[in-house]
Structures are given as C-alpha cells and as structure tokens.
Amino acid sequence: MSTRAGGCVCGAVRFVARDVQDKAGICHCETCRRWTGSAMIAVTVPTANIDWTGTAHIRRAQTSGWAERAWCDECGSNLFYRMTADDQTNTEMPLGLFDDANGFRLVNEIFIxxxxxxxxxxxSDRTLMTRQDCIARFGALNTGPENQAG
Structure with missing residues (x-):
C-alpha cells in the first residue's frame, strides 16, 4: 500500500490518498462508459483515507438509486464514483487522476x-463479472429497473 496524490486537469481539486492498494478494476456498464467516454478504469480507496483540497469545486450527482458521481466544476474532470447505499465506505477513483498511475495491476472487469x-x-489474469454476477455480489444493485448500470 502507498500514499498517492493527484487531481483534476485544471488543478482546482487535488487529493492525497493513503493506504492505496496496487489493484485497479474496469467497469463496462453503460453509465460508466457514458461518464468516462470509454470503460472506467478505477482504483478503490477507503473514503476516510482521502484528503481533498479545493472541495468548493467538487460537484456531485446521484446517478442511480445506489451511487453518486463527482466532477470538478472548473474543468469537468471526473473525480470519483461512490456507492451511497448500504453504508459503503470506499471511493472508486479514476486511474488517470493520479499524478503517478504506474504500478497498478488490473484485477477485475465488471459488467463484462x-x-x-x-x-x-x-x-487474462483477472476476474470477469457479468451484470448478473455484479447484482448477486453487490446487494445494493438489486434495487429494481435501474440495476442495468451504476
């Protein structure tokens, strides 16, 4: 685990994340693809381990019944995806936000x-999960018609 810093394109929002694991994952759901313009490659970080600066520039939207997404209101950089259902304690941070994105291993792909x-x-050395696999594993996703994407 390591401490990693990063931020948005314009620098209005910065962060330092502690105890970051060397694992990354990819989400192929329609919402993530629309939000990022491609697949979302992200790193899971405990929310309590992220110190933000420039929080006045962070905007959020509840994008499903169980999750929110955030971005910088100055440059539009995507900042994080966070489950809001079931008392989740982790934040998914796009890999490209990190000042040094080296050293991460791809360990899973969801909504494959x-x-x-x-x-x-x-x-091929990673876990592949379908939409149904994700719904079975993450109970918050099983909330009705919006379980198509996050």
Missing amino acids: DHKPDSYAFEG
Whole structure:
C-alpha cells in the first residue's frame, strides 16, 4: 500500500490518498462508459483515507438509486464514483487522476457482458463479472429497473 496524490486537469481539486492498494478494476456498464467516454478504469480507496483540497469545486450527482458521481466544476474532470447505499465506505477513483498511475495491476472487469466489441484489454489474469454476477455480489444493485448500470 502507498500514499498517492493527484487531481483534476485544471488543478482546482487535488487529493492525497493513503493506504492505496496496487489493484485497479474496469467497469463496462453503460453509465460508466457514458461518464468516462470509454470503460472506467478505477482504483478503490477507503473514503476516510482521502484528503481533498479545493472541495468548493467538487460537484456531485446521484446517478442511480445506489451511487453518486463527482466532477470538478472548473474543468469537468471526473473525480470519483461512490456507492451511497448500504453504508459503503470506499471511493472508486479514476486511474488517470493520479499524478503517478504506474504500478497498478488490473484485477477485475465488471459488467463484462456490456463491453462493446470495439476494444479489449490484454491479459487474462483477472476476474470477469457479468451484470448478473455484479447484482448477486453487490446487494445494493438489486434495487429494481435501474440495476442495468451504476
């Protein structure tokens, strides 16, 4: 685990994250693809371990019945995805926010059955989960018609 810093494109929002694991994951759900313009590659960080500066520039939206997303209101950089249901304590941070994005290992891909055929990630040493796998694993997603994406 390490301490990593990062921020948005314009620098209005910065963070220092402590105890960051070297694991990254990819989400292919429709909402993440629309939010990022591609698959979301993210690192899970305990919410309590993130110190933010420039919080006046952070905007949030509840994007499903169980999750919120945040961005910088100055430059539009996506800052995080966070489950709001079931007392979740982690924040998913886009890999590109980190000043040094080296040293992370890709360990899973979720909503793999929603991935477009126009791209693929190399390697096979990771867990692949379908939409149904995600609903079964993460109870908050099983809340009705919006369980299509996060």
